[in-house]
Amino acid sequence: MVSLLITLRLLCGDFILDVIASVMDPRLIGRFRVGLDLEAPDTVSGQALAVAAMSVAIFLAVVAFLLVFVSALHIPLPSHICDREKVQFFEFLIRITNEYLGDLVEYVIGPKYRVFISRFVVGFPYHFKKKSPKWLNVEEKEIDGVKCRLYLPQGSAKKSQCCIVFIHGGGWCLMEPHYYDGPLYNLISKTGATVVSIDYELSPQVTFPSPVLECERVVKAIYEKEHSVLGVDPTKIVIIGDSAGGNLTAVTCQRLLRAGLGHYVAGQVLVYPVTNVTDFQSPSYQYYHRAYKGAGLLNPKIFARMVLLYLGIDASKKNVRLVMKNKHIPSDVRASKEYRAVTDHHLLPQSFRTKDLYETPKTPTPDPVLSAAFAPHVTNPDLNPLFGKDLTGLAPAMIVTAGIDILRDEGILYSKLLESYDVPVKWYHYESAFHGIMNMPKSKQRGVIIQDIAAYLKPVL
Structure with a gap:
């Protein structure tokens, strides 16, 4: 159990633990940070487990949110399209920046100016x-x-x-x-x-x-x-x-x-x-x-x-x-x-x-x-x-x-x-x-x- 929590700690980073520390005992957080005391006792207190469990819950909630967010934005492409993986990546990137951001720019300052956003997005890879x-x-x-x-x-x-x-x-x-x-x-x-x-x-x-x-x-x-x-x-x-x-x-x-x-x-x-x-x-x-x-x-x-x-x-x-x-x-x-x-x-x-x-x-x-x-x-x-x-x-x-x-x-x-x-x-x-x-x-x-x-x-x- 402790090894699982340590692994999740390494995946999540200190951010989630710092948030939890602000509302719970900060001393409990130390044992789950990088540089964990490998000589720590075999037993883990209930409070420590609660902190770890909350970290896992928040981590899973963030992952779930990201999955829902990406799924909501996913648009299936025709099954026979060539270069599928590359098209999916570039299509998603262009749609987020050019279309969604472009709509915002157009709403604020007009359609002519969204062209400049499009030019920047389309031209960015060619700067290299x-x-x-x-x-x-x-x-x-x-x-x-x-x-x-x-x-x-x-x-x-x-x-x-x-x-x-x-x-x-x-x-x-x-x-x-x-x-x-x-x-x-x-x-x-x-x-x-x-x-x-x-x-x-x-x-x-x-x-x-x-x-x-x-x-x-x-x-x-x-x-x-x-x-x-x-x-x-x-x-x-x-x-x-x-x-x-x-x-x-x-x-x-x-x-x-x-x-x-x-x-x-x-x-x-x-x-x-x-x-x-x-x-x-x-x-x-x-x-x-x-x-x-x-x-x-x-x-x-x-x-x-x-x-x-x-x-x-x-x-x-x-x-x-x-x-x-x-x-x-x-x-x-x-x-x-x-x-x-x-x-x-x-x-x-x-x-x-x-x-x-x-x-x-x-x-x-x-x-x-x-x-x-x-x-x-x-x-x-x-x-x-x-x-x-x-x-x-x-x-x-x-x-x-x-x-x-x-x-x-x-x-x-x-x-x-x-x-x-x-x-x-x-x-x-x-x-x-x-x-x-x-x-x-x-x-x-x-x-x-x-x-x-x-x-x-x-x-x-």
Whole structure:
């Protein structure tokens, strides 16, 4: 019995005993502190046992409270998700700091300022930068007035004249180029290509279409003049982007095509891209609500807030809720044949629309104020590339979608749109992957995706 109490004493520390000592005889506490008198008599007084029993009771109560607290905050993730242990840890940490703390910050000083909390939380792990490989020079440079991060393979590591222009994700509000050092080092080692990562300005400091124009300027500058400085072939420019970066990639390619400059881009890779911010009731959104609602992965509330900030529309809780209910789309747009032709859920695989996962959404009544604010943007392909027209001649595309991602369906629908214009497109779907996997360190699934991207780019290299 005494050995058990001593063990619990070592686990609990002096704190609990000090608390008890304040209400009982302090002299009794001494025999249970570190440095216990091992020559103590074999018998233990009733008072000493009472103190020890109270310590154990308090210790167990604290443990029980922590278990209840953690259980209450636990949100189960889909059983087939990859990198489960790491995802559970990071998801919980991000949810506590970014969502719960962010809600408090938003309540006190407004939604724009919670972005800075999100940036701190997301960026904290990247403050501990690792050195770049010896075969790679990494430097910062402005290209046509836009900050960029250059990855320049040296010597035999430069196996290609291809230039990869990388556009990072983060909902137009978060992330920085160096957060992608890990996956880009991997991609460069497999391709030998030079990489230019665009450090476009973020919302809410700037709004749409500022990032679009920055990305377009960089691509034009590389093709027209910077290629000689970088030592790359201007006919081998490939644009890669993930999430909001995938949106900017698709938009940039479409803008160049409309300007008669489609030949500036040899290929595009869209990794779980944003292609349509008008439908928050698609099967992939419904799957979120059924399978992992409230998780710290990209969720409808986070994304709706980012869309509003990007467009410079008040990101109030009310507006976020309205967007999540699709009440930001004008009735005439929703009823149009052009809209329905590219957003029809029946274009998606039947397996995504089974009765246990999906219900046909009801047509919402638009909010007059919010839908009026969205009206100029809804079918603008510079925001929603899913509404692009006359896309024949667009750069060949690889589109990556993840099974555990609210953006899954719009990536698939975009591949259908490109196919309708005879654009060469390859769709790669990773059912166990999740949104943000490109930033998951030492992920086997991420490694597979990067390997597939490198293989897809081989003809261009």
